[in-house]
Amino acid sequence: MDEIINNIFDFLKGNIWFNITTLLIAILRIICAVVFFIKGKKSKKPTYMVVTNNLVRDSIKNIDSVQITYKKENVPNLSVSKVTFWNAGKDTIQKFDVPKRFPLKITIKEGYRILDAKIIYQKNIANSIKAHLNLEKNEVIISFDYLDFEDGFVLQIFHTADSSDEISVNGTIKTVRKLERRSNTDIVTGFMRKFIHNRNAINILKFVNSWNIVVLGVLLIVTALLPESILMPSQSKTNLISLRIAFIILGILYTYLGYSRVKRGIPKGFPK
Numbered sequence: 117m118d119e120i121i122n123n124i125f126d127f128l129k130g131n132i133w134f135n136i137t138t139l140l141i142a143i144l145r146i147i148c149a150v151v152f153f154i155k156g157k158k159s160k161k162p163t164y165m166v167v168t169n170n171l172v173r174d175s176i177k178n179i180d181s182v183q184i185t186y187k188k189e190n191v192p193n194l195s196v197s198k199v200t201f202w203n204a205g206k207d208t209i210q211k212f213d214v215p216k217r218f219p220l221k222i223t224i225k226e227g228y229r230i231l232d233a234k235i236i237y238q239k240n241i242a243n244s245i246k247a248h249l250n251l252e253k254n255e256v257i258i259s260f261d262y263l264d265f266e267d268g269f270v271l272q273i274f275h276t277a278d279s280s281d282e283i284s285v286n287g288t289i290k291t292v293r294k295l296e297r298r299s300n301t302d303i304v305t306g307f308m309r310k311f312i313h314n315r316n317a318i319n320i321l322k323f324v325n326s327w328n329i330v331v332l333g334v335l336l337i338v339t340a341l342l343p344e345s346i347l348m349p350s351q352s353k354t355n356l357i358s359l360r361i362a363f364i365i366l367g368i369l370y371t372y373l374g375y376s377r378v379k380r381g382i383p384k385g386f387p388k
Contacts, residue, residue: 160213161205162220162263162289163296165382166280168197191231193276197283200382201258202239202268204296209263213290220287222256228277230254237270239385245269258287266383298381329374336367 172184172194184191199222203209214220224230233249233256248257256273277283285295340363 158207159205160207160209160289160292161203161296162201162209162292163204163298164199164201164285165298166197166199166283168195168277168280168283170195170278189231191276193278194231195275195278197273197275197280198236198387199271199273199283199285200268200386201271201285202266202383202386203263204266204383206265208265209289211259211261214259215288215290218288220258220285220289222258222271222273222283222285224254224275224277224284225282228275228282230256231274231276233271233273235269236272237387239269240264240267243267243269247271266385268383268386270387330371331374333367333369333371333374336363336370338367340364340367 170193172191184194222230222233230249230251233247235245235247238245242261243263244261246259248259249255250257256271258269258271260269273283275283284297287295289295340360
């Protein structure tokens, strides 16, 4: 490790600002090359997100004078979930990519029931997305003609579970190992939801939080370029260069992480 640092130190001798800038550009070019390679690579990437709102909790059954029914049927617990499904990959998912024996379907954990389901949004009507509720098997079968990049749909289902954890999307798509499930909550969002009940406000705060990570990454890179008298006035040049390189690497990583969080949500055009 010391030999690597010494080699970098030798490289940076002379016009240190010019050489640091050259090193930074080289690192950025490598990262950009990797990112563009990944983005340019065609692949199918079926992705989904489930958001659930509980309408009636099972504690209502303890009140004798209150009876909740759905389509003339008594239900102890009633929730509505929006399942957003889209193709996040650049390769089109065709109808024939889904085997008939293992179709795309929305399922619920054992002990709960799906009561109703319907497509409330599809980004491209040419996809011809259809949903069939099978009450006997307690599942919703999804069919479509094709899904291009960021094509997809939103399925609304009424059920007797009380959270998104009981809902999942299953099925087989050729060349795809696993359907990717994304969450609309993280530690920060979960904390915010304890105090804020306005969904639009939460979405704005999530967006700001993600861009804060990007800003932190940029600040780390800027810090690496500060003059020696400000950054580490009492340290050796070798330690100073190591610190600059660490700040640059961390800054690039934080910038990419924050930008990935911004782009990780539901694509534009879909209802939130």
